[in-house]
Amino acid sequence: MKTSVYRKAWEYLENVTPLETDCGVLCGNACCKGSDQDGMLLFPGEEAMYHKDDGFKIMDSGIVLPDGTKIKFLVCKGYCDRKKRPLSCRIFPVIPQIDEHGYLNFVPDLRGVTMCPLLYQAAPHTISPAFIDALYSAFEILTEYEQVIEFIDILTKENQDIAADLERFFG
Ligand code: SF4
Ligand code: SF4
Numbered sequence: 001m002k003t004s005v006y007r008k009a010w011e012y013l014e015n016v017t018p019l020e021t022d023c024g025v026l027c028g029n030a031c032c033k034g035s036d037q038d039g040m041l042l043f044p045g046e047e048a049m050y051h052k053d054d055g056f057k058i059m060d061s062g063i064v065l066p067d068g069t070k071i072k073f074l075v076c077k078g079y080c081d082r083k084k085r086p087l088s089c090r091i092f093p094v095i096p097q098i099d100e101h102g103y104l105n106f107v108p109d110l111r112g113v114t115m116c117p118l119l120y121q122a123a124p125h126t127i128s129p130a131f132i133d134a135l136y137s138a139f140e141i142l143t144e145y146e147q148v149i150e151f152i153d154i155l156t157k158e159n160q161d162i163a164a165d166l167e168r169f170f171g
Helices: 003-012 087-091 129-142 146-170
Strands: 057-064 070-075 094-098 104-108
Touching: 003 087, 003 129, 087 094, 087 129, 094 129, 094 146, 104 129
Parallel strands: none
Antiparallel strands: 057 070, 094 104
16 A cells, blocks of 8 residues: 555544543543553554654564455554554544445444543543544545455454453453
């Protein structure tokens, strides 16, 4: 995939955040506080947006798409140049999903359910309409690419597995 596609998608999500106010004050920026082993999945080919001196470590995630594309994993230092943050950070705490009718929508990213107050204490918060608009604008471009659709399917399956585990645990 061309870097111009990611550049455009990043641009849509450059200045919007899940809430109209800084949600980091609710949790002390919990989603940036992983260890040096924690990180986030890059979308297919998104690693081409990075240079060696950007301060990130990029490694194989172990996920391989049907065409052989290896999905990469990005590890940061807990701070970054916001202009270089990957899509996974720009869209957290949601992930895209393609529903059974082929429509794009967005659902809570259950990998963050114990970390993100917008997930575990959702009621008092209203997700910013500008954030939602930006998500659709970015992913309407990205989902023109089969590799992105395949990757979204993997994310969806993982999310459904977590939902099933939570259901089993909490009944
Ligand atoms: S963990 Fe959730 S509430 Fe906290 S900064 Fe990240 S997205 Fe915002
Ligand atoms: S890349 Fe930036 S936004 Fe993403 S977790 Fe690391 S510090 Fe936070």
